[in-house]
Amino acid sequence: xxxxxxxxxxxxxxxxxxxxxxxxxxxxxxxxxxxxxxxxxxxxxxxxxxxxxxxxxxxxxxxxxxxxxxxxxxxxxxxxxxxxxxxxxxxxxxxxxxxxxxxxxxxxxxxxxxxxxxxxxxxxxxxxxxxxxxxxxxxxxxxxxxxxxxxxxxxxxxxxxxxxxxxxxxxxxxxxxxxxxxxxxxxxxxxxxxxxxxxxxxxxxxxxxxxxxxxxxxxxxxxxxxxxxxxxxxxxxxxxxxxxxxxxxxxxxxxxxxxxxxxxxxxxxx
DNA sequence: CGCGTTTGACCGGCGC
DNA sequence: GCGCCGGTCAAACGCG
Numbered sequence: 001x002x003x004x005x006x007x008x009x010x011x012x013x014x015x016x017x018x019x020x021x022x023x024x025x026x027x028x029x030x031x032x033x034x035x036x037x038x039x040x041x042x043x044x045x046x047x048x049x050x051x052x053x054x055x056x057x058x059x060x061x062x063x064x065x066x067x068x069x070x071x072x073x074x075x076x077x078x079x080x081x082x083x084x085x086x087x088x089x090x091x092x093x094x095x096x097x098x099x100x101x102x103x104x105x106x107x108x109x110x111x112x113x114x115x116x117x118x119x120x121x122x123x124x125x126x127x128x129x130x131x132x133x134x135x136x137x138x139x140x141x142x143x144x145x146x147x148x149x150x151x152x153x154x155x156x157x158x159x160x161x162x163x164x165x166x167x168x169x170x171x172x173x174x175x176x177x178x179x180x181x182x183x184x185x186x187x188x189x190x191x192x193x194x195x196x197x198x199x200x201x202x203x204x205x206x207x208x209x210x211x212x213x214x215x216x217x218x219x220x221x222x223x224x225x226x227x228x229x230x231x232x233x234x235x236x237x238x239x240x241x242x243x244x245x246x247x248x249x250x251x252x253x254x255x256x257x258x259x260x261x262x263x264x265x266x267x268x269x270x
Numbered sequence: 271c272g273c274g275t276t277t278g279a280c281c282g283g284c285g286c
Numbered sequence: 287g288c289g290c291c292g293g294t295c296a297a298a299c300g301c302g
Contacts, residue, residue, distance in 0.1 A: 139275055141294060154293070158273085167293090 121181040129153065129168050129178055135186065137166065148172035162187050 130137070130153070137155035145152045150170035157164040164184040171177035 138273080140296090142276075143292065143294095146291065152292085165293095 119181055119183045121179055123171065124178045124180060125174075125176050126178050127176070129170060130155070133180075135159070135164070145169055145172075150175070157184075157186060159186070159188050 130139075136158045138158045139153055139155050141154040142151050143154070148169065149172060152167055152169035155166045155168065162184075164182065164186050166183065167179075167181040169179050169181075171179055
């Protein structure tokens with residue numbers, strides 16, 4: 001199993017596509033749906049989106065690595081996203097407490113294959129590494145990344161009981177691109193509720209999240225569901241969302257978000 | 271004083 | 287088995 005490598009490779013592919021303003025979705029929707037929740041997070045937004053692209057039919061053997069890429073049309077910030085998960089287990093650990101039990105937990109995990117939470121990687125063209133997405137994060141580590149001159153930072157949601165983590169790293173291919181990988185689901189709403197997020201939050205407060213997302217006030221015609229999914233996702237991400245939205249309004253570069261359907265499918269190697 | 275960041279150490283998974 | 291690497295811990299430190 002080289003899921004990590006595969007993931008990295010895929011990510012690189014994403015980055016390459018990024019360079020061409022690629023938009024890519026290749027999510028194991030079943031997994032996403034399994035992880036559905038009612039908090040205004042990207043995960044629900046994405047999971048609630050209808051299957052659109054030429055996704056390979058989710059079989060029993062769901063690809064471990066599926067990447068989604070999204071490149072919004074912004075001069076100063078662009079975003080792509082990816083998901084990667086095999087199984088959804090919100091209780092998997094990452095709420096680990098800082099106690100002597102940690103080691104026991106680790107020992108426990110030895111027996112069962114480590115189950116990771118759903119992950120979504122966003123590629124954001126930004127000068128700042130840590131983007132304000134409306135949640136409060138605490139940095140708990142930083143590591144140098146192989147094949148990249150830039151370090152990777154690890155953040156955890158500071159809200160009690162919320163074990164959502166995110167990794168932030170700068171693309172080695174394009175230093176202006178920040179890759180933010182979210183892992184897990186927020187069990188709460190954004191403590192910093194931005195204007196736009198309010199809308200999104202309201203939309204998702206209902207037991208059944210609507211499949212139709214609050215439409216952005218962009219000047220373009222949102223069209224492929226993929227794109228709807230994309231910008232809907234941003235509606236849940238505070239400052240960054242606003243930044244992006246502003247850019248959309250200013251430039252309306254929808255074409256940058258759209259890629260040929262052929263590019264929407266990442267060939268799985270298995 | 272509380273909260274967040276920094277940073278070196280540690281651990282587990284994986285490939286060779 | 288060993289080494290590499292990613293991910294996490296936790297003490298020290300900084301800041302408001």
